[in-house]
Amino acid sequence: MAKVTFLGLGVMGYPMAAHLMHKGGHDVTVYNRTAAKAEKWVAEHGGSMATTPAAAAEGADFVFCCVGNDDDLREVTIGEDGALSTMKEGAIFVDNTTASAKVARELYEVAKAQDVGFIDAPVSGGQAGAENGVLTVMCGGDEDIFAKAKPVIESFAKMVGLMGPSGAGQLTKMVNQICIAGLVQALSEGVHFAKEAGLDVEAVVDVISKGAAGSWQMENRASTMAKGEFEFGFAVDWMRKDLAIVLDEARSNGAHLPVTAAVDQFYGQVQSLGGNRWDTSSLIALLDRK
Incomplete structure (x- = not known):
């Protein structure tokens, strides 16, 4: 058992923090910008809450974070409190x-100067994956720090991989979003x-999903898209936030992403x-308009 903090109790963070407590068996303290959400979490799951990220993180072995964007991340890490x-x-x-990837590398350096480990570990699997504890986690950072963090991360994951040095987790998540955008x-x-x-969409999908066209999106979304x-x-809104990060990185590294941009x-x-x-x-709503 470790002393664990979780910052950010949105649709992903709320169940992830719960898995850290119940599946991982850790002592969990939570923080959320809207305190009522943290109070609700503690009422449901136990543990404790704090009113600032600084107070939540004090004494913790691991601090997890799942917030909205780069600015939110800086606020809860290096901002006031x-x-x-x-x-x-x-820790x-x-x-x-x-x-x-830029903010990941920035915070990695700040943390390292304080003898604190930092892993960028974006997730894939959506709300259902978070609730069921089967997320895929793509990590960037130092191997020794990753080795210590991996067993704790596995509380809410089915796959946890170290993709390279700091920032590599975020870059891998960008690849994930590029592929999803084109598939959808x-x-x-x-x-x-x-x-x-x-054609009968259900019948078509039932057949072609078993062949080369098959994908998670087809298995899980084709039927509801048709309806x-x-x-x-x-x-x-969140996908556009992610794709803005992807396209900004592509401008820096020279990658050509015409489909993603479209x-x-x-x-x-x-x-x-x-x-x-x-x-x-x-996306299908644009095509189905008459």
Whole structure:
């Protein structure tokens, strides 16, 4: 058992923190910007809460974090009352936020100067993966720090991998989002075509999902896409945030991402329809408009 802190109790962080307590068996303290959410978590799961990241992190062996973006991450780490101000030597900060590789490297250096380990560890698997404790976690950082953190991370994960030095976890998550963007657009076009052709979408998907076209998106989203149901987790607003990070990194490293850039603009059109909180499979809504 370790003394663990979790910062950020959104749709992902809330169940992840619970798995750290119940599956991992750790002593968990939580912090959330809206204190009522932390109070609710403690009422449901036990543990304790703190009113600032600094107070939450004091004395912790591991501090986990899952917040919105680079600015939110800086606020809870190096901002006023940030967690790094009170973390003890030898403690490890595990950042599950999907953020830029730049901020990961920045915070790695700040933490290292304080003899604190830092792992960038964005996750994939969505709300369902978080609730079921089967997320995929892509990590960047030092091998010895990763080895210590991995058994704790496994409390909410089915796969935990070290992808390289600091920032490599975030870069791997960018690859993940690039692949998802292209897959969802292709699936949207396929389902839309099947509907326009008068085919039974369920029957079509049942057949082609067993062949080379098969994917997680097809198995889990094709049916609901055909029905125009888009209430299944990861929102368009967050996908656009992630794709902005991807495209910014591509401008730096010279990668050419024409499909990703196009899909990002399609998501912008979904937002203009009022679909900010629809899930990412809502790309089909653009095609089904009459």
